[in-house]
Amino acid sequence: MEKENLRKELKVSAIENGTVIDHIPSGSVFHVIKILNLTEYQNQLLIATNLDSRKMGKKGIIKVSNKFFKSDEINKIALVAPTATLIIIKNFEVIEKKKVEVPDYAENIVKCFNPNCITNNEEISTKFKVTDKKELKLRCHFCEKITARNNIAFR
Numbered sequence: 001m002e003k004e005n006l007r008k009e010l011k012v013s014a015i016e017n018g019t020v021i022d023h024i025p026s027g028s029v030f031h032v033i034k035i036l037n038l039t040e041y042q043n044q045l046l047i048a049t050n051l052d053s054r055k056m057g058k059k060g061i062i063k064v065s066n067k068f069f070k071s072d073e074i075n076k077i078a079l080v081a082p083t084a085t086l087i088i089i090k091n092f093e094v095i096e097k098k099k100v101e102v103p104d105y106a107e108n109i110v111k112c113f114n115p116n117c118i119t120n121n122e123e124i125s126t127k128f129k130v131t132d133k134k135e136l137k138l139r140c141h142f143c144e145k146i147t148a149r150n151n152i153a154f155r
Helices: 026-035 071-080
Strands: 018-024 045-053 057-065 085-090 093-099 105-107 127-132 137-140 146-148
Antiparallel strands (some): 045 057, 085 093, 127 137
């Protein structure tokens, strides 16, 4: 076999049931792990970053066995990795494949950037309107301050 025809890919085991988060920007992989609290996850968790991608140049992927994400978790993924794709696996079969979408509103998943906001001083759920989905800017419902991508902190 000629050297050019050799496969240069590492195969990892398929998951029987769970979720694959694909097309994550390489620099966001560990942030996604953190916001989804996967550092303490007890089932199989496969993580890869800086993989070659025709679409993105470099990408990351996370395979989470026996975990299906709720809508607030999917919204967190969309805020950190808006290019991500979720692939739902059941019995080793792809059941659903969908791109995450940055939500119009983010409720109780992001902290307000303004230290004087009522949500940072009382037990009140945060509410934000996403005013710019491309640059990711969130306007607080209570104090109207803008929280930008580089200042987002999750609850």
